[in-house]
Amino acid sequence: xxxxxxxxxxxxxxxxKVRRSLNLHKGDRLAFEAGxxxxxxxxxxxxxxxxxxxxxxxxxxxxxxxxxxxxxxxAVGEGAVASWKRRQA
Numbered sequence: 245x246x247x248x249x250x251x252x253x254x255x256x257x258x259x260x261k262v263r264r265s266l267n268l269h270k271g272d273r274l275a276f277e278a279g280x281x282x283x284x285x286x287x288x289x290x291x292x293x294x295x296x297x298x299x300x301x302x303x304x305x306x307x308x309x310x311x312x313x314x315x316x317x318x319a320v321g322e323g324a325v326a327s328w329k330r331r332q333a
Contacts, residue, residue, distance in 0.1 A: 246259035258268065266289045268274075273290040311319070 248256040
């Protein structure tokens, strides 16, 4: 059994074996669910929710084609540069 200690700020360091098992990375969220036994909890990683394409009709409703991954990356890069320039002015 892996253990962790609670700090004065009520934080814990999740043992490496558990982090690897849950495939946890910085910024991931965890859910804690009370178990049936006294003091037992189920801990699970909360995954990103997928839209399964629910937004496609709204994004492509005007008959335009979907952007390629390269085109999206270029647009994001251009937007980031433009945002940076606005903040520098």
